[in-house]
Amino acid sequence: MAILKIARMGHPVLLQRAVEVSDPTAPEIRRLVADMIETMEDASGAGLAAPQVHASLRIFVFRVPEGRGSGDADDRPVGTTVVINPRVQPVGEDLRLRWEGCLSIPGLRAAVPRHWRIRYSGVDTEGRPLGGEVTGFHAGVVQHENDHLDGVLYPMRMTDLRLFGFNEELAKAEALAAQHLAARQAAEAGR
Template sequence: MAIRSILTYPDPFLKKIPARVKDFGPELQRLIGDMADTMYEAPGVGLAANQIGEDYSLLIFDAEPDPEVRNFKVLANPELLESEGSFLSEDEGCLSVPDFRANVKRHARIKVSAMDERGEPLVMDLEGFEAVIVQHEMDHLRGILFIDHISSLKRSLYVKRVNKQLRREAV
């Protein structure tokens, strides 16, 4: 497998809503392996396929990442079935929004339907940190970044900082 480059804000591909996964063959299995290599190397706890420039409604996550054990879960074409409660996810970050963390309002519990890496249907009841990760990654699959959930003032400060950095790099 391979470590892939992670797209970062303001890359327009991050706003694109990816296509549903239809083929669970060898190409998808390679992509899942690349996503796992990339997530563990970053290091991160979740990754959506569109974060590495792939047009698939696919995410992986591991709430207790260990590159040796690699106990990640795969969700293809995930859909939120139920949500319950809310809380402030403190200090949330994103591999596609480097060097920025914020508090984000999330559901406390969720029920998600999806397909696993073989295309078999599954339903997961998640709460706590796992629920936060899956909500965050599912947002990616809807073209939403976690900074879209924060106040416009905090978001504009981050955008200004990124734009300033991009101008410096262009010189």
């Protein structure tokens, strides 16, 4: 296995539609998937799509780490999952903003509108079908990674560029907002 180089925003591989995988069980696909998983884990990511490692194929890997899910019954922690030739379909009209980062856009994150509930399907490296109906973080990470397969980066989905910034600056703003809230609650409790 190997750590692969991650393409960054601006690289043409991230802006094209990836091609279907003709044989998900092929040894070169298994090797690529193993390297993608190792790369995702090394970068502490929640997901990674093949175009992000310069392979224009319809493959992504993801996980729903403990503590990242919404607690919804369809958004529980999930170990590393491989999805080849995915199909993703929104269920309902419920769109919610979710904070996203991307290994191809290091150091930044933004609030991106995503469908709260989706249905997805695909196959794994054994050719076995997988997927289901999911919500919350699980639904968001699948939508994010699937977008990579269509040449879409999360800033292209944004509706409010004021909710886009460097991780450090956003963390400072969140800490300041929490301090203001705590001070207001203390003042109200003292009345």
